Amino acid sequence: MANLLIFGAGDMARMAHHYFTHDSPHDVVAFVVDRQFRRGDQFLGLPLSDWEDAPGAYPPSEFMMFVAIGYTRMNGARQEKYAAAKAAGYRLASYVSSHCRYLSSTPPGENCMIFEDNTIQPFVRIGNNVTLWSGSVIGHDSVVEDHCFIAPHVAVAGHVRIGERSFIGINATIRNSVSIAVQTLVGAGALIVKDTTAKGVYLSEPARLFEKSSDEVEPG
Ligand SMILES: CC(C)(COP(=O)(O)OP(=O)(O)OC[C@H]1O[C@@H](n2cnc3c(N)ncnc32)[C@H](O)[C@@H]1OP(=O)(O)O)[C@@H](O)C(=O)NCCC(=O)NCCS
Numbered sequence: 001m002a003n004l005l006i007f008g009a010g011d012m013a014r015m016a017h018h019y020f021t022h023d024s025p026h027d028v029v030a031f032v033v034d035r036q037f038r039r040g041d042q043f044l045g046l047p048l049s050d051w052e053d054a055p056g057a058y059p060p061s062e063f064m065m066f067v068a069i070g071y072t073r074m075n076g077a078r079q080e081k082y083a084a085a086k087a088a089g090y091r092l093a094s095y096v097s098s099h100c101r102y103l104s105s106t107p108p109g110e111n112c113m114i115f116e117d118n119t120i121q122p123f124v125r126i127g128n129n130v131t132l133w134s135g136s137v138i139g140h141d142s143v144v145e146d147h148c149f150i151a152p153h154v155a156v157a158g159h160v161r162i163g164e165r166s167f168i169g170i171n172a173t174i175r176n177s178v179s180i181a182v183q184t185l186v187g188a189g190a191l192i193v194k195d196t197t198a199k200g201v202y203l204s205e206p207a208r209l210f211e212k213s214s215d216e217v218e219p220g
Pocket of ligand 1: 151152168186189190
Protein backbone atom coordinates (compact mmCIF):
# COMPACT_ATOMS: atom_id res chain seq x y z
CA MET A 1 0.00 0.00 0.00
CA ALA A 2 1.39 3.40 -0.94
CA ASN A 3 0.09 6.94 -0.77
CA LEU A 4 -0.36 8.03 -4.33
CA LEU A 5 -0.16 11.45 -5.90
CA ILE A 6 -1.84 11.78 -9.30
CA PHE A 7 -0.63 14.27 -11.89
CA GLY A 8 -3.63 15.62 -13.78
CA ALA A 9 -7.17 16.80 -13.19
CA GLY A 10 -8.95 15.64 -16.32
CA ASP A 11 -10.61 12.46 -17.58
CA MET A 12 -7.48 10.35 -17.25
CA ALA A 13 -6.99 11.53 -13.67
CA ARG A 14 -10.63 10.75 -12.86
CA MET A 15 -10.23 7.26 -14.34
CA ALA A 16 -6.93 6.68 -12.54
CA HIS A 17 -8.46 7.79 -9.26
CA HIS A 18 -11.40 5.42 -9.75
CA TYR A 19 -9.35 2.36 -10.65
CA PHE A 20 -6.55 2.89 -8.12
CA THR A 21 -9.15 3.49 -5.39
CA HIS A 22 -11.37 0.50 -6.17
CA ASP A 23 -8.91 -2.04 -7.51
CA SER A 24 -5.40 -1.52 -6.15
CA PRO A 25 -3.54 -1.40 -2.87
CA HIS A 26 -2.79 2.30 -3.41
CA ASP A 27 -4.45 5.16 -1.62
CA VAL A 28 -4.90 8.30 -3.73
CA VAL A 29 -4.21 11.27 -1.46
CA ALA A 30 -3.95 14.31 -3.75
CA PHE A 31 -3.73 15.66 -7.31
CA VAL A 32 -1.19 18.03 -8.82
CA VAL A 33 -1.17 20.00 -12.07
CA ASP A 34 1.12 22.65 -13.56
CA ARG A 35 0.54 25.93 -11.72
CA GLN A 36 -0.60 27.77 -14.85
CA PHE A 37 -3.42 25.25 -15.41
CA ARG A 38 -4.67 24.84 -11.85
CA ARG A 39 -8.30 25.85 -11.34
CA GLY A 40 -9.28 25.54 -7.71
CA ASP A 41 -7.92 23.77 -4.64
CA GLN A 42 -9.75 20.46 -4.87
CA PHE A 43 -10.42 17.68 -7.38
CA LEU A 44 -12.75 14.78 -6.57
CA GLY A 45 -12.82 16.01 -2.96
CA LEU A 46 -9.04 15.74 -2.58
CA PRO A 47 -6.41 18.49 -2.43
CA LEU A 48 -5.34 19.87 -5.81
CA SER A 49 -1.90 21.53 -5.67
CA ASP A 50 0.76 22.95 -7.96
CA TRP A 51 3.13 20.38 -9.42
CA GLU A 52 5.95 22.88 -8.80
CA ASP A 53 5.34 22.51 -5.01
CA ALA A 54 4.87 18.73 -5.04
CA PRO A 55 8.32 17.53 -3.88
CA GLY A 56 8.09 19.77 -0.78
CA ALA A 57 4.45 19.06 0.03
CA TYR A 58 4.50 15.37 -0.96
CA PRO A 59 8.10 14.12 -0.56
CA PRO A 60 9.13 11.39 -3.01
CA SER A 61 10.36 9.34 -0.05
CA GLU A 62 6.76 9.05 1.22
CA PHE A 63 4.57 9.27 -1.86
CA MET A 64 4.42 7.43 -5.16
CA MET A 65 3.11 9.14 -8.25
CA PHE A 66 0.99 8.33 -11.28
CA VAL A 67 1.04 10.58 -14.35
CA ALA A 68 -2.52 10.55 -15.68
CA ILE A 69 -2.19 12.06 -19.15
CA GLY A 70 -3.69 10.58 -22.32
CA TYR A 71 -2.21 10.60 -25.83
CA THR A 72 -1.88 14.38 -26.35
CA ARG A 73 0.90 15.17 -28.86
CA MET A 74 1.29 11.49 -29.71
CA ASN A 75 1.98 10.65 -26.07
CA GLY A 76 4.61 13.40 -25.87
CA ALA A 77 2.90 15.24 -23.03
CA ARG A 78 2.79 12.07 -20.92
CA GLN A 79 6.41 11.24 -21.78
CA GLU A 80 7.60 14.67 -20.64
CA LYS A 81 5.73 14.63 -17.35
CA TYR A 82 6.80 11.04 -16.68
CA ALA A 83 10.44 12.16 -17.12
CA ALA A 84 9.86 15.18 -14.87
CA ALA A 85 8.33 13.03 -12.12
CA LYS A 86 11.26 10.64 -12.24
CA ALA A 87 13.75 13.51 -12.23
CA ALA A 88 12.05 14.83 -9.09
CA GLY A 89 12.72 11.47 -7.44
CA TYR A 90 9.25 9.91 -7.54
CA ARG A 91 8.63 6.21 -7.97
CA LEU A 92 5.79 5.71 -10.42
CA ALA A 93 2.98 3.27 -9.76
CA SER A 94 1.42 1.03 -12.39
CA TYR A 95 -2.13 -0.28 -12.39
CA VAL A 96 -3.12 -3.67 -13.81
CA SER A 97 -6.84 -4.41 -13.57
CA SER A 98 -7.82 -7.45 -11.57
CA HIS A 99 -9.99 -8.24 -14.64
CA CYS A 100 -7.00 -8.31 -16.99
CA ARG A 101 -5.50 -11.69 -17.89
CA TYR A 102 -1.84 -10.90 -17.48
CA LEU A 103 -0.13 -14.17 -18.43
CA SER A 104 3.41 -12.92 -19.07
CA SER A 105 5.85 -13.45 -16.24
CA THR A 106 7.41 -10.05 -17.00
CA PRO A 107 5.48 -7.33 -15.19
CA PRO A 108 4.80 -4.03 -16.95
CA GLY A 109 7.13 -1.08 -16.38
CA GLU A 110 6.35 2.05 -14.39
CA ASN A 111 3.38 4.35 -14.86
CA CYS A 112 1.42 1.84 -16.90
CA MET A 113 -2.36 1.67 -16.89
CA ILE A 114 -3.78 -1.65 -18.05
CA PHE A 115 -7.56 -1.77 -17.95
CA GLU A 116 -10.03 -4.64 -17.81
CA ASP A 117 -10.45 -7.45 -20.34
CA ASN A 118 -6.97 -7.19 -21.82
CA THR A 119 -5.21 -10.48 -22.47
CA ILE A 120 -1.46 -10.22 -22.21
CA GLN A 121 -0.06 -13.50 -23.44
CA PRO A 122 3.08 -15.27 -22.20
CA PHE A 123 6.48 -13.77 -23.07
CA VAL A 124 5.05 -10.31 -23.74
CA ARG A 125 7.05 -7.30 -22.51
CA ILE A 126 5.41 -3.98 -21.76
CA GLY A 127 7.65 -0.96 -21.21
CA ASN A 128 7.19 2.16 -19.11
CA ASN A 129 4.38 4.69 -19.31
CA VAL A 130 2.14 2.53 -21.49
CA THR A 131 -1.66 2.82 -21.50
CA LEU A 132 -3.66 -0.21 -22.60
CA TRP A 133 -7.33 0.65 -22.68
CA SER A 134 -9.80 -2.23 -22.35
CA GLY A 135 -10.34 -5.42 -24.30
CA SER A 136 -7.15 -5.86 -26.36
CA VAL A 137 -5.08 -8.96 -27.01
CA ILE A 138 -1.31 -8.60 -26.98
CA GLY A 139 -0.03 -11.79 -28.59
CA HIS A 140 2.80 -13.91 -27.30
CA ASP A 141 6.37 -12.60 -27.52
CA SER A 142 5.26 -9.11 -28.50
CA VAL A 143 6.91 -5.99 -27.13
CA VAL A 144 5.16 -2.71 -26.38
CA GLU A 145 7.84 -0.06 -25.97
CA ASP A 146 7.70 2.97 -23.67
CA HIS A 147 5.05 5.72 -23.89
CA CYS A 148 2.61 3.87 -26.17
CA PHE A 149 -1.18 4.19 -26.06
CA ILE A 150 -3.32 1.27 -27.20
CA ALA A 151 -7.03 2.03 -27.60
CA PRO A 152 -9.78 -0.56 -26.90
CA HIS A 153 -10.19 -3.85 -28.77
CA VAL A 154 -6.89 -3.93 -30.59
CA ALA A 155 -5.69 -7.30 -31.87
CA VAL A 156 -1.91 -7.62 -31.76
CA ALA A 157 -0.66 -10.98 -32.99
CA GLY A 158 2.51 -12.72 -31.81
CA HIS A 159 6.08 -11.41 -32.14
CA VAL A 160 4.98 -7.85 -32.87
CA ARG A 161 7.09 -4.87 -31.76
CA ILE A 162 5.29 -1.60 -31.10
CA GLY A 163 7.79 1.28 -31.11
CA GLU A 164 7.95 4.09 -28.59
CA ARG A 165 5.18 6.69 -28.48
CA SER A 166 2.97 4.85 -30.95
CA PHE A 167 -0.80 5.23 -30.85
CA ILE A 168 -2.87 2.23 -31.94
CA GLY A 169 -6.49 3.18 -32.63
CA ILE A 170 -9.60 1.37 -31.56
CA ASN A 171 -10.23 -2.02 -33.15
CA ALA A 172 -6.98 -2.03 -35.16
CA THR A 173 -5.35 -5.31 -36.14
CA ILE A 174 -1.61 -5.93 -36.33
CA ARG A 175 -0.34 -9.02 -38.09
CA ASN A 176 2.21 -11.32 -36.48
CA SER A 177 5.91 -10.39 -36.56
CA VAL A 178 5.26 -6.85 -37.79
CA SER A 179 7.37 -4.00 -36.45
CA ILE A 180 5.56 -0.75 -35.69
CA ALA A 181 8.10 2.08 -35.93
CA VAL A 182 8.40 4.82 -33.32
CA GLN A 183 5.55 7.28 -33.15
CA THR A 184 3.36 5.44 -35.63
CA LEU A 185 -0.31 6.43 -35.60
CA VAL A 186 -2.54 3.48 -36.51
CA GLY A 187 -6.04 4.79 -37.20
CA ALA A 188 -9.21 3.28 -35.81
CA GLY A 189 -9.97 -0.05 -37.47
CA ALA A 190 -6.77 -0.18 -39.56
CA LEU A 191 -5.22 -3.49 -40.61
CA ILE A 192 -1.41 -3.48 -40.49
CA VAL A 193 0.30 -6.29 -42.39
CA LYS A 194 3.77 -4.76 -43.00
CA ASP A 195 6.34 -2.84 -40.97
CA THR A 196 5.47 0.83 -40.60
CA THR A 197 7.65 3.93 -40.97
CA ALA A 198 8.41 6.30 -38.10
CA LYS A 199 5.71 8.93 -37.59
CA GLY A 200 3.59 7.36 -40.32
CA VAL A 201 -0.22 7.52 -40.14
CA TYR A 202 -1.99 4.37 -41.31
CA LEU A 203 -5.63 4.04 -42.35
CA SER A 204 -7.64 1.27 -43.92
CA GLU A 205 -10.85 1.78 -45.90
CA PRO A 206 -13.66 3.28 -43.84
CA ALA A 207 -17.13 1.74 -44.16
CA ARG A 208 -19.02 3.05 -47.20
CA LEU A 209 -22.65 4.12 -47.33
CA PHE A 210 -24.71 1.43 -49.05
CA GLU A 211 -27.09 2.50 -51.82
CA LYS A 212 -30.20 1.13 -50.03
CA SER A 213 -31.76 2.42 -46.80
CA SER A 214 -32.25 0.20 -43.75
CA ASP A 215 -35.97 0.04 -44.64
CA GLU A 216 -34.98 -1.95 -47.73
CA VAL A 217 -32.65 -4.59 -46.29
CA GLU A 218 -33.00 -7.28 -43.63
CA PRO A 219 -30.24 -7.55 -41.05
CA GLY A 220 -30.48 -11.35 -40.90
C1 LIG B 1 -6.78 8.64 -38.18
C2 LIG B 1 -7.33 9.79 -37.40
C3 LIG B 1 -6.28 10.24 -36.36
C4 LIG B 1 -7.59 10.93 -38.37
O1 LIG B 1 -8.18 11.99 -37.70
P1 LIG B 1 -8.50 13.37 -38.48
O2 LIG B 1 -7.22 13.94 -39.00
O3 LIG B 1 -9.31 14.20 -37.56
O4 LIG B 1 -9.30 12.86 -39.74
P2 LIG B 1 -10.78 13.23 -40.24
O5 LIG B 1 -11.82 12.73 -39.29
O6 LIG B 1 -10.79 14.71 -40.57
O7 LIG B 1 -10.88 12.38 -41.58
C5 LIG B 1 -10.06 12.67 -42.70
C6 LIG B 1 -10.29 11.59 -43.74
O8 LIG B 1 -9.70 10.37 -43.27
C7 LIG B 1 -10.69 9.35 -43.17
N1 LIG B 1 -10.41 8.62 -41.94
C8 LIG B 1 -10.31 9.13 -40.70
N2 LIG B 1 -10.04 8.16 -39.83
C9 LIG B 1 -9.99 7.03 -40.52
C10 LIG B 1 -9.75 5.69 -40.16
N3 LIG B 1 -9.51 5.34 -38.89
N4 LIG B 1 -9.76 4.75 -41.12
C11 LIG B 1 -9.99 5.10 -42.41
N5 LIG B 1 -10.21 6.36 -42.82
C12 LIG B 1 -10.22 7.30 -41.88
C13 LIG B 1 -12.03 10.08 -43.11
O9 LIG B 1 -13.07 9.25 -43.60
C14 LIG B 1 -11.73 11.26 -44.01
O10 LIG B 1 -11.82 10.84 -45.34
P3 LIG B 1 -12.33 11.84 -46.52
O11 LIG B 1 -11.32 12.94 -46.58
O12 LIG B 1 -12.33 10.96 -47.73
O13 LIG B 1 -13.67 12.31 -46.09
C15 LIG B 1 -8.62 9.42 -36.63
O14 LIG B 1 -9.75 9.35 -37.48
C16 LIG B 1 -8.51 8.10 -35.89
O15 LIG B 1 -8.72 6.99 -36.42
N6 LIG B 1 -8.21 8.23 -34.58
C17 LIG B 1 -8.17 7.15 -33.64
C18 LIG B 1 -9.39 7.23 -32.73
C19 LIG B 1 -9.36 6.20 -31.62
O16 LIG B 1 -8.93 5.08 -31.79
N7 LIG B 1 -9.81 6.63 -30.45
C20 LIG B 1 -9.78 5.78 -29.28
C21 LIG B 1 -9.54 6.61 -28.06
S1 LIG B 1 -9.47 5.66 -26.61
